[in-house]
Amino acid sequence: MKIDFQHKQSAHCENGVTSNLLRHYGYDLSEPLVYGIGSGLFFAYMPFVKVNSIPVTSFRPFPGIIFKRVTQQLGISIEKKKFKDPRKAMTELDQVIEKGTPAGLLVGVYHLTYFPGPYRFHFNAHNIVVYGRENGGYIVSDPIMETPEYLSYEDLMRVRYAKGLFAPKGHMYYALNMPENIDLKSAVIKGIKRTCRDMLGIPVPMFGTKGIRFMAAKVRKYPEKLGSEKASLYLGQIIRAQEEIGTGGAGFRFIYAAFLQEAAELTGIGKLMKLSEDMTAVGDLWRNFAVESSRIVKNRSAANGSYPEVAEILLDIADREEAIYKKLKNAIS
Amino acid sequence: MKKNEVPQDDANMLDGKFREPCYAVDESGRYTIVKSVGWDPKNIVMQQAWDHIQKRVQEVKKKVMQGKLSPLAYHMERHQMDVRLLASYMGFSRWKVKRHLKPGRFNKLDQEVMERYAKVLNVTIDELKRTD
Incomplete structure (x- = not known):
């Protein structure tokens, strides 16, 4: 049993799954379009939440939210399920595939x-689509991979019941009904609005452009507070x-810049083209931050003096991004 | 990032299994996708994370050799797990797993519990009792 499903690789797994599922139902939305409508751009620095005793930095909102927002915005009804019993989760998956429905x-x-191997960490927010069964196992469209993959029954059950932060608990989702028409233009506008709100308006210092400044202040003090070894681990993280x-500061800015180009054409708002260029420039700055930080990581002991320098790059990024979101807000209102 | 600036620094972090799509600007200023095999800054921090894991594994291994911890602690560390994560994979409370990290307690574990640990940690029971 194999559903006729077109696998396409993407830069971020949730964009990929959403875009691939929509294409299956005849709506060809690019990865950047999905990312923009789902407001995938986000920032959070949470020193109080730690994984492996290192603070969590996130460049994305909660897992699953891009798919949820895009389908909601376009009026697509979806089914979402979690299961206590792993075997039942597998049986239900079989039934969904049997009906010809690809399942996220x-x-x-x-x-x-x-x-x-080097990428196998305990990270639970990955998305895949299963679209067929073969020799007792499953045909998997993993948006990270260039071609479709195969997982045995046991292996698939295992990853569906991974434990730890954001444990998936067998979470499965699929489309039930597609609308006759979709209003892309208003979905694009709403998506942009939400991103501006997320990046400018959350009244807590850990999120959005405020969060970037918050992180800059912490990074500046890493070496004196943590000592050089731990400081370098924190920065490396x-x-x-x-x-x-599948995550990304610079990469996400470039996807968003690509989205703004498409959005300019879809909405006829010319200003978005210029803002796309600004966003590309910020993406390049994030890359610069990564280059300088990785130098510190590489020459651990010698470079304590460089922490304030990378913190300065972050502050520059925060200023420029704040200006972009403010202009974006004006451009669409 | 321009199309011709997309990095191609291969440090075998992807095991040659795939290339990563990157969004970059072409000559006419339009975004396009270019595939990348890797980027040095990223390779450096990935390597750092693995070195850190290896260092911790060696530290735990030493303690197992000295009889301060049971081999279970070694396999837990090797799988980048902490007590909380291993406990939730086993369906045990944290204090129970903690007790099993003590050599005396570990040696008295019954076959069934050993088997479950072995399965979760992807080793045979024989391997579970060793640190090589």
């Missing part, structure tokens, strides 16, 4: 057998959150 799944990456597969 939230999984942990640690036990994904086809994943490259920020760069990993920024640049690892």
Whole structure:
């Protein structure tokens, strides 16, 4: 049993799953368009939440939210399920596939057998689509991979029931009904509005452009507060959150800039083209931040003096991004 | 980032399994996708994370050799798990797993519990009792 499903690789897994599922139902929305409508751009620095005793930096909102927002915005009704019993979760998945419906799944990456070794951490917010069964196992469209993959029954069950932060608990989602027409233009506008709100308006210092400044202040003091070894681990973790597969500070800015180009055409708002260029420039600054930070990580002991320098880059980024979101808000209102 | 600036620094972090799509600007200023095999700053921090994990594993291994911890602690660390994560995979309370990290307690574990630990940690029971 194999559903006729077109696998396409993407830069961010949730964009990919959403875009691939929509294409299956005849709506060809690019990855940047999905990302923009789903307001995937986000920033959070949470020193109080730690994984492996290192503070969490996130360049994305909660897992699953892009899919939820895009489908809601376009008027697509979806079914979402979690299961206590792993075997039942597998049986229900079988039934959904049997009906010819490709199913989105939230999984942990640690036990994904086809994943490259160096990327196998306990990270639970990965999205894949299962669209067929073969020899007792499953055909998987993983948006990170260039081609479709295969997982055995046991291996799929294992990743669906990964434990830890954001444990997927067998989470499965799929489309039930598609609307006759979709209003892309208003979805694009709403998506932009939400991103401006997320990046400018959350009244807590950990989020949005405020969060970037908050992180800059912490990074500046890393070496004196933590000592050089721990400081370098903390800084390295920020760069990993920024640049690892499927996440990203710079990469996400470039996807958003690509979205703004498409949005300019869809809405006829010419200003968005210029703002796309500004966003590209900020993406380049994030890359610069990664280059300088990785130098500190590489020459651990010698470079305590460089922490204030990378903190300065972050402040520059925060200022420029704040200006972009303010202009964006004006451009669409 | 321009199309020709997309980095191609291969440090074998992707095991040659795929290339990563990157969004970059082409000559006419339009965004396009270019595939990348890796980027040095990223390779450096990935390597740092792995070195850190390895260092912790070696520290725990030493303690197991000295008889301060059970081999379970070594396998837990090797899988980048802490007590909380291993406990939730096992369906045990944290204090129970903590007790099993003590050599005396670990040696008295019954077969069934050993088997479950072995399965979660992807080793045979024999391997579970060793640190090599």
